[in-house]
Amino acid sequence: MANPVLPSTGVLSPLGLDAVRLAPGFWGDRVTLDREVTIAHCREWMEREGWIDNFRGRRPRRGREFSDSEIYKLLEGMAWAGHPDLPELAETVARAQEGDGYLNTRWSGNRYTDLEWGHELYCYGHLIQAGVARLRTHGEDRLTEVAIRAADHVCRRFMDTTETCGHPEIEMALVELYRATGTDRYLEMARRFVERRGLPALGPIHFGRAYFQDDVPVRQAKVFGGHAVRALYLACGVVDVAVETGDQELLKAVEAQWERTIARRTHVTGGMGSRHADESFGEDYELPPDRAYAETCASIASIMLAHRLLLATGDARYADMTERTLYNMLATGLALDGKSFFYANPLHVRVPAEPPQGVVSHAEQVGLRSPWFDVSCCPNNIARTLASLPAYVATADAGGVQIHHFTPGEIRHGGLALQMETGYPWSGGVTVRVLADGRGRISLRVPSWATGATLSRACAPDGSGASGAAGAPPAGAGRSPAAVPVAPGYAVAEGEWRAGDEIRLELPMAPRWTFPDRRVDALRGTVTVERGPLVYCAESVGDEPPLADLAARVTTPPADVPADRPGDEVVELEIAAVRAAPDANGWPYRAEQDRPGGTGGGTDTVLRLVPYHRWGNRGPATMRVWLPVAGERP
Amino acid sequence: MANPVLPSTGVLSPLGLDAVRLAPGFWGDRVTLDREVTIAHCREWMEREGWIDNFRGRRPRRGREFSDSEIYKLLEGMAWAGHPDLPELAETVARAQEGDGYLNTRWSGNRYTDLEWGHELYCYGHLIQAGVARLRTHGEDRLTEVAIRAADHVCRRFMDTTETCGHPEIEMALVELYRATGTDRYLEMARRFVERRGLPALGPIHFGRAYFQDDVPVRQAKVFGGHAVRALYLACGVVDVAVETGDQELLKAVEAQWERTIARRTHVTGGMGSRHADESFGEDYELPPDRAYAETCASIASIMLAHRLLLATGDARYADMTERTLYNMLATGLALDGKSFFYANPLHVRVPAEPPQGVVSHAEQVGLRSPWFDVSCCPNNIARTLASLPAYVATADAGGVQIHHFTPGEIRHGGLALQMETGYPWSGGVTVRVLADGRGRISLRVPSWATGATLSRACAPDGSGASGAAGAPPAGAGRSPAAVPVAPGYAVAEGEWRAGDEIRLELPMAPRWTFPDRRVDALRGTVTVERGPLVYCAESVGDEPPLADLAARVTTPPADVPADRPGDEVVELEIAAVRAAPDANGWPYRAEQDRPGGTGGGTDTVLRLVPYHRWGNRGPATMRVWLPVAGERP
Missing domain, CATH: 2.60.40 (Immunoglobulin-like)
Structure with a gap:
């Protein structure tokens, strides 16, 4: 059963890579691209940046404190893809493991001295997931041995303490290893990590304990909060623990948190995490399109979580959210050539981006996909997720x-x-x-x-x-x-x-207007268009026409138009729009309401929309998912 | 001439503390509060936190790398206020100065090894401003001597290099010392710091060089960008250099940058800097009310800049902006008791804040004023600004x-x-x-x-x-x-x-509706109320009524109401509003437009507004400056 998640109980059982085979198509093409291009691209960049050399003992060590995890994510992707480079890369990792199972190229001489920021258990989590992937696609080998030794080390070191890791991930990995091996202590260790959190289990940090979900025990939380990837990885582990221990209360707690998060803290693309400052969820209804962080990894975590909840409950709404997130986030994260990536996924870009040069700071990336980042979780996470995608079907x-x-x-x-x-998703x-x-x-x-x-x-x-x-x-x-x-x-x-x-x-595939709830302040007075599972956006290469001057006339329905490019099956759309005359500059707060198309005037025009996941593939451009609604003709 | 800015030329000459005396009133009361309460409060906290002990050689050193500057800002405030503690505190500082004039408690053994983040020249800038304040209010003494020795050291060390500081501030300080002493080399050093910047003069950093205005020479910049306090302090120094060297091109460049910033990057409160992640200006029209950073120090820097431009040009628009920023930012930064402070000044708070406990991380502070921060520039900056406020009149x-x-x-x-x-501002x-x-x-x-x-x-x-x-x-x-x-x-x-x-x-004091330019996306469909120089807001203690459910009926004009509190001359306002029924939760993107008061229904009510600068003085509350405009009755 070649599957990243294989619960022993639940309403539905997943079918794995051995049961589902994708043919060419929207996803089949991407799975092939991943296997043939993206995995090698990630491997090359991590060699170039020295992150693999860290395992070879080269000094000075390079990369961030959690860079080991990137190699593990890629190993997991290689395992699902049956990639021939896996054994050699696994051997490189194996040689760095210490006698008692400890394995970390950053903290080796200084173990567990900074659980808040050290990411040691987080790294093990990804190592163990890679090991489980290998076990289920190939059987025992060097990689599975390393993962099991690491897991045993973790159980010995942490079973009877009150500690945990600043970045959740180990929890779901240990449950999966329990599922794959039947060894009870992995489940018990995961259960303890879940229950400890929020007592609190970690020291205070600059961003506050909510950042790493240590402000309140998970059973008492009402909504996902703090760092989005951390919150969602934790929730995955909590569902896994709840399912395996038969803890219905715990499962219901996560379902309620998910429901509130979907209603109040999720972008129309499925993106989660609205803040740049700490890569976190904002407050309820804080969903800015321009500064949406909506990290690609958070969307992958969201897919992982919704899939677990689908298996546990059989409720179609979880699969609906997975679909939305797959088409509008995962597909957006990867360029059409398989070699560049979005880290953040804003829904509005006002200024055409400069083409990225070399390694990009993840804090800087906005409007164009980059080949690599100083923090490169997203590329490797895309690689492993696409490699296991058939298991979600x-x-x-x-x-x-x-x-x-x-x-x-x-x-x-x-x-x-x-x-x-x-x-x-082009036809229904x-x-x-x-x-x-x-x-x-x-x-x-x-x-x-x-x-x-x-x-x-x-x-x-x-x-x-x-x-x-x-x-x-x-x-x-x-x-x-x-x-x-x-x-x-x-x-x-x-x-x-x-x-x-x-x-x-x-399935009916007519494009449809979609309006925001009045409480989503940042979207007041705007509209977007969806068609099937796809969210559309206006993309203006070089900002001509200037998107800031355009508003949608929602009285005329949007219409399909074939894409310009021959051989491309993409469906684009056209909507009626109003183009305002550029305004004079000056103090932007005035006694009169300013609304083009109504009393604000403007000229009628037609605006082309493209699927959101396709934007940013044609060079520097402006983009907006949510367009102002034009005023009614006076 | 007791004045923080005293240009040798320009259209207008400032009148200083010796020429302007404030009587009790809006600002007179605050100047008194500052002298009697705030200055002592800052002193106490800096003793408690060990930032003054750093000058006494106590180790381990405490506070951030720039904490020396906080003592200098307070010394400047003490100088303007004629505070009796000044000599003793100045003596403590003086004893830490090294033989060649170097003075920094963080980098003493390791001088100028991190110009990007070290803040050494920034600290000197504040020391020199304190020295100038003392020179102009008292004459030469230990503090002025220390400042001059530091300035001489800076000139010797940096005159013939290509270096500068990651945080501008030294530029305007050196020009002012030149004005106060007539020593030409201080002006020349400032001029060189200005001209070097953007060539570039600093190394690359995580946030990118635009963060510290080193991406482009100041003459070529079109708008203020990057870290807001850095950008505005730099602009102050550039105006000072331009005025003293007769460089009209340089002055015009800053005027144009200011004009574009006012038109596109300034909140209605006068607040500047919309991003939390790097405390920076956003792109044009990126002005979110909820995540407005609008740091108190940036508003002080904006006042300092507008004042300089007023003196240079005599143009009333600079004084208009100073007034807006004084009443809606500086007055907001300080609590009515003079002992707690806003660091960030959002225009919308959705969740009542928890009361602050002890030292608050400036990254966490949102909805209530705090007595102290890990980074406490704002309290000391308020202290020095209020102490010199008569000089702006x-x-x-x-x-x-x-x-x-x-x-x-x-x-x-x-x-x-x-x-x-x-x-x-209550009557006209x-x-x-x-x-x-x-x-x-x-x-x-x-x-x-x-x-x-x-x-x-x-x-x-x-x-x-x-x-x-x-x-x-x-x-x-x-x-x-x-x-x-x-x-x-x-x-x-x-x-x-x-x-x-x-x-x-x-002056006509009828309250007036104010609407945003259509390009300010985050404010689309909203309105605020101004009355005289004051911006108003809805404040809901404990969020009852829930502000998220209220919309303004702009067809009825806002009306004055006397404040509830006896003896309080504050004018509050009432507006007609619509309260929407709370909505069911669920996916917040739908096929229908949702607008209370129009087709969305709702019940008519009356909403009280308070001056924005008064909010947050009555305990945990929600607040919004910009209210949704209710739909027209169907």
């Missing part, structure tokens, strides 16, 4: 399989062998073809935005053999070649299947 | 005096002795009474918001002696006891004066 339960994400490919589980064909049709006779329930997720979706079922050409129901209500509706309406959630088809039978889901 | 030229700020008090210069009486009448026979032009600033202001002139009771013109047009209007309209700028009265003659300026 489908799950199973006793009755059959659930397809959560639509991509060309094949799914095989139990008595079912299925082929999925789709042009998603999804065909699931049965490849071999079998039986079982086949569920397809109907996204929450997909009002008006239909499901139909067609039997194999000889017209016999298939039986059961398609669409809602799921049972008793009889055989029906006609499309039946299906509500958001899961559309279910069940019965006996013959090779050649087909299920077809049709 | 009035200026002189060959023809007479100009009154820029309205406060009870007396002004004596040349042939004029004037008493000012006013209830400003300003009476200037002539105390002794004399002659000369008396100009009163008419603020840019004061459309409909009038000026009148009344002769002494015996009805003889006074002659000349009141109001605009300034000359030839004849004697007129009636009020004449005066336009924003300066209203001028001139002629012979007899004791008892009076000039009366009436």
Whole structure:
């Protein structure tokens, strides 16, 4: 079961890389790009920057205090991808491990002297996840041995203390190692790390204890707060501990925190973490589009968390959020060439960025993707996530399989062998073809935005053999070649299947205006456009036309237009807009309301929108996801 | 001439503490509070935190690398206030000075090894400003001697290098010492520091060279950028150098930078610097109310700069901005008890703050004033600024005096002795009474918001002696006891004066709605209220009513209401508002526009507004300067 998360219990069981194979398409192409380009790119930069040399004992040591973890994230990606460089890189790591299992190139002479900022347990966490990936794709070897020795060292050193790490990550790694090996102490160690946190377990820091979730015990927290990646990695570990220990109270606590975070602290792209200063969640409804930090790694953590909650509960809203985050954050983080990355993902960029030169400070990156950062968690995190992406597509339960994400490919589980064909997310049709006779329930997720979706079922050409129901209500509706309406959630088809039978889901793909809740102050008076799972944005290469002068006329619906580039299946959009005359400068607070398109005047024009994940691939540009709503004609 | 800025040339000459005396009133009370409470409070905390002990050689050294400068800022305040503790504190500082004039408790063994972050020249800058203050209020003594030795050391060490300091401040200090002593090399050293910057003169840092204004030579910069205090202190020094060297090009460059900054990078409160991450200016129109950093020290620097530009040019817009910043930033920075301070000054606080405990991290402070910070520039900066505040009130030229700020008090210069009486900023009448026979032009600033202001002139009771013109047009209007309209700028009265003659300026004090320019994205769809020079805000103690649910009905004008507290002359306001029903939680991006008061419904209510500078004095509260504009009734 080649899977990054494999709970021993829960409503749904994940299908792994051995059960799901992606064919070329939106995600299949990216998984291939990752395997063929991105993984090697990361490896090269970490050699160049000396982060791998740190394991070879070269001095002075280079990179930040947590740079070991980057090699581990990449090793995890290599494990999922079956990359041939893994054994040699693992051997380099293995040689740096000390006799008692300790392994860290920064703190070796000075172990655990700065748990707040040292990241030693965080680094082990990624090492252990890499080890688990290797164990599940290949079996025991040097890397799994190193990971297990490190885990055993951690248990010996920390089982009976009150300490923990300033950066959560070890928790979910230890639970997964417990799942992979059956060794109880890993679960117990993870449970203790979770329960200790917030008592508090760490010393005070400049940013305050909320930064690393040590201000309140996790059971008592009401919402995710502090450093976004830390908060979300911790929540993953908490779900894992809750599931394995049967702790429903703990699971419910995280579900409630997630729900409030989605309602009040999440950007429309799925991005989380609105503040630059400490890479943290802001207060409720603090969601600035321009200064949205929305770190790529936080979105990956959000995907990891929503996936765990989906497995535990079977609730489609978790898969909905995973989809939103995959298409609008993960896909945005990586350039089309596979070699440059966004660290922060703002939803509004006012000034075209300068092309990056060499290693970029993650604090500086804004409007163009960079090949590498001083802190390069995001590239390696993208590498490992894309390498394991097939494991997020489908799950199973006793009755059959659930397809959560639509991509060309094949799914095989139990008595079912299925082929999925789709042009998603550009078109809304999804065909699931049965490849071999079998039986079982086949569920397809109907996204929450997909009002008006239909499901139909067609039997194999000889017209016999298939039986059961398609669409809602799921049972008793009889055989029906006609499309039946299906509500958001899961559309279910069940019965006996013959090779050649087909299920077809049709999702409505008309672009739609989306407005913010009145409490999202930074977005008041704006609108964006979504189409299927994609958020769109206006991108203006060289800022011509100047985006600051444009407002959307929401009285005319947005319309599909084919992309300009031949061979590119991207769907772009056009909307009616008003272009204000550039204003004179001067004190910007005045006695009159200023709203182009209404009393503020302006000229009518048409504005092209592109999928948000595509922006920044055409050179320095301005961009905005949320456009001002034009005033009504006076 | 007891004055912090005393240019040898320029359109206007400042009147100093020896020429302007404040009587009880808005500012007079605060100057007294500073002298009697705030200065001692700062001294006590710096003893408690060990920052003064650093000069006594106690080890380990305590405080940040720039903590010496805090003692110097306080010494400057003590000098202006004539505080009796000055000699003893100056002696403590003097004993730490090395034989060649070097003086720094942090870098003593390691001089100038980190010019980017070391702050050594920055510390000297504040020491020299303290020395100049002492020279002008008392004459030579131990403190002035220490400052001059330090300045001489700086000239020897840096005159012929290409180096400068990561934090500007030394530039304006050296020019002022040149003005106070006539020693040319101080001016030349300042000039070289200004010209070196941006070539670049410093090494690269994490935040990028723009952070400390080393990305571009100051003559080429188009707007203030990077760390706000650094940018504004530098600009002060540049104006000083330009004025003393007669460099009109350099002066024009700063004027243009100031103009663009006011038009695009300044909050309605006069606050500057919108970003927390690096305490910097954001991009043009990046002016979030909730995450406005708007550091108190940046506002002080802005006042220092605008004052310099006023002296150089005589343009009333600089005094207008000083007034805005004085009433809405400086007055906000200090609590009514004189013992706690805002570091950042947001314009929107969503969650009532926890009361501060002990020393507060400046990175954490938001919604309540704190008695002290780990970085405590703001308290000491307020202390020195209030102590020298009378020097900002009035200026002189060959023809007479100009009154820029309205406060009870007396002004004596040349042939004029004037008493000012006013209830400003609560009421709009300003009476200037002539105390002794004399002659000369008396100009009163008419603020840019004061459309409909009038000026009148009344002769002494015996009805003889006074002659000349009141109001605009300034000359030839004849004697007129009636009020004449005066336009924003300066209203001028001139002629012979007899004791008892009076000039009366009436400024319109009706509260007024103020709307943001459409390009200030974070304020779209909102409105605030101003009255006279004051910006108002809604403050909700304990967040009841919840401010997030309230919107302003701009169709009903705001109205004055007397404050609840007896004996308090504060004018509060009431506006018509709509209170939305609390919404259900859920994904906050939807197909419908959400605007209370219009199609969004809501109940009509009345909302009390308080002057922004008063907020946060009544315990944990929410606050917003900018309120959503309610939708039109459907």
